[in-house]
Amino acid sequence: MVRIGIPRALLYYQYYPMWKTFFECLGAEVIVSDTTSKTVLTNGIRCVVAETCLPTKIFCGHVQDIADKVDFVFVPSIRSLEPNVYNCSKFLGLPDLVRNTVPGCPTVIDMEIDVNKGPKRVRGEIHSVGLHLTRDTAAIDRAWQQAQAADRDYHSILQRGLTPDEAIVHWEGGEAPSGAPRADADLRVAVVGHPYNIYDGYINHNLLQRIERMGVQVLTAEQTPGAALDAGTARLVGKPYWTYEDELVGAAGHYLYGGADGVICVVSFGCGPDSLMVDVVRRAAKQMGQVPLSVITLDEHTGEAGLLTRLEAFVDMLRRRRNRWTASRP
Numbered sequence: 001m002v003r004i005g006i007p008r009a010l011l012y013y014q015y016y017p018m019w020k021t022f023f024e025c026l027g028a029e030v031i032v033s034d035t036t037s038k039t040v041l042t043n044g045i046r047c048v049v050a051e052t053c054l055p056t057k058i059f060c061g062h063v064q065d066i067a068d069k070v071d072f073v074f075v076p077s078i079r080s081l082e083p084n085v086y087n088c089s090k091f092l093g094l095p096d097l098v099r100n101t102v103p104g105c106p107t108v109i110d111m112e113i114d115v116n117k118g119p120k121r122v123r124g125e126i127h128s129v130g131l132h133l134t135r136d137t138a139a140i141d142r143a144w145q146q147a148q149a150a151d152r153d154y155h156s157i158l159q160r161g162l163t164p165d166e167a168i169v170h171w172e173g174g175e176a177p178s179g180a181p182r183a184d185a186d187l188r189v190a191v192v193g194h195p196y197n198i199y200d201g202y203i204n205h206n207l208l209q210r211i212e213r214m215g216v217q218v219l220t221a222e223q224t225p226g227a228a229l230d231a232g233t234a235r236l237v238g239k240p241y242w243t244y245e246d247e248l249v250g251a252a253g254h255y256l257y258g259g260a261d262g263v264i265c266v267v268s269f270g271c272g273p274d275s276l277m278v279d280v281v282r283r284a285a286k287q288m289g290q291v292p293l294s295v296i297t298l299d300e301h302t303g304e305a306g307l308l309t310r311l312e313a314f315v316d317m318l319r320r321r322r323n324r325w326t327a328s329r330p
Contacts, residue, residue: 002028002133005070005106007062008035010055010091011078013164013195017171019074021150025143026133031070033062036202040065041300047101053270054203054299055196056090060102067104072132079114080243087243088273158222163208164199185217187318190255192221192281193266194247194274197298204266205304207296207311211264214315219260221251228254236284242273252281255291262292262318264311269299292318 004023006012012032020030034040036058044061063073075095080086090097095110109132111125130140150171157167169175189211191198198208198220208218221229229246232253233239240246248265255263265281267274278295285293294314296307 002072003031003070004028004109005031005033005063005066005073007059007066007073007075008033009059009062009200010094010196011076013199015151016164016168017154018147018151022130022143022147023074023133025146026130026139028133031066033065036062036200038202041202045300047103048097051270053090054268055194055271056094056097057300058196058200058203059094060098063098063102063105067102067106070106072107072109073098073105074109074129077110077112078243079112080116081113082240082243083116085240085243085245088271091243155222159225161223164195164222185212185215187216187261187315187322188219188259189216189315189318190219190251190260190263191266192248192251192255192263194244194268195222197266197268203298203300203302204296205302205307207266207307210308210311211315214312216315219255221247224251224254232257236280242277245273245277248274248277249280252293253284256281256285256288256293257291260291261322262294262314264314265293265295267295267297269297292321 006016006019016032023030040061041058042061043064044057044059047060047064048057063075066073075098077093077095078087078091095108099105099108109129111129113122113125115122126144127137127140130137130143134140154167154171157170158164160167162170191208191211197204201207201209211218226246229250231250232255233246233250234253235257236249236253237245240249248267252263252265263281263285265278267278282293282295285291292314294310296310
């Protein structure tokens with residue numbers, strides 16, 4: 001049986017059930033790299049130049065983690081998912097970067113997804129991936145249909161308030177938390193950003209769990225309806241310019257206008273699109289002046305103690321602010 005590796009990084013958090021279903025329907029065994037660790041990060045840092053953003057370094061480390069366990073590694077190039085809206089360059093060149101930097105890299109299965117080139121081109125790219133496993137194009141089409149259904153199921157589970165790891169466990173038939181709000185939570189804080197920054201507990205020092213342990217209900221883009229994210233993006237920038245902009249600008253645009261006591265933006269140091277998007281969010285928060293905003297920038301040197309201090313200070317400020325507002329009410 002052909003073994004196909006999927007790195008537990010970057011777009012894994014959005015699309016793993018889709019990819020797993022597609023490859024397994026075509027008879028492959030899917031192997032996922034382990035969770036991010038010091039070894040994974042160190043290996044990734046050694047692969048690329050220092051100026052490379054943290055998520056890309058981690059991705060390369062994950063590829064190296066499974067290099068000797070698989071026959072192929074799946075590394076798609078996601079260029080555009082909406083007309084005239086384009087992705088960060090790290091996603092466009094990721095397959096070539098992996099091929100040329102990761103020691104002992106297995107054969108890379110890649111595809112370029114660009115809706116601007118039309119549905120026929122997109123279907124051809126999907127077939128190019130499936131042809132590594134079968135020559136039956138009808139079987140590839142059936143596998144893609146099942147993969148899309150799995151993707152819809154997965155994202156409906158995410159909207160219950162589960163993390164991607166919890167949602168994947170539930171999707172695969174295991175037990176997972178209900179996702180119901182904590183009964184003891186007295187604050188609601190939106191944590192917005194790309195899933196690979198928010199849900200990788202190693203690089204962000206278990207940020208979500210730390211916030212929850214402070215008695216806070218965490219809100220994320222994944223549990224927010226797509227229409228609300230689109231409205232949030234339109235509110236702040238009019239139209240999206242970047243693929244996955246709704247994960248940061250859309251979610252912030254939604255929660256800055258209500259539903260949260262505070263907003264935390266989590267971004268990567270050295271990411272061009274993130275720096276542009278967070279500037280838009282900062283301006284909107286300053287202009288409104290109603291919902292406090294904190295921006296946390298991650299890199300390989302981010303310290304646990306400093307991060308915890310910032311989180312505690314932000315949550316404490318939100319509580320004091322709420323208490324003052326409550327006391328001032330007649």
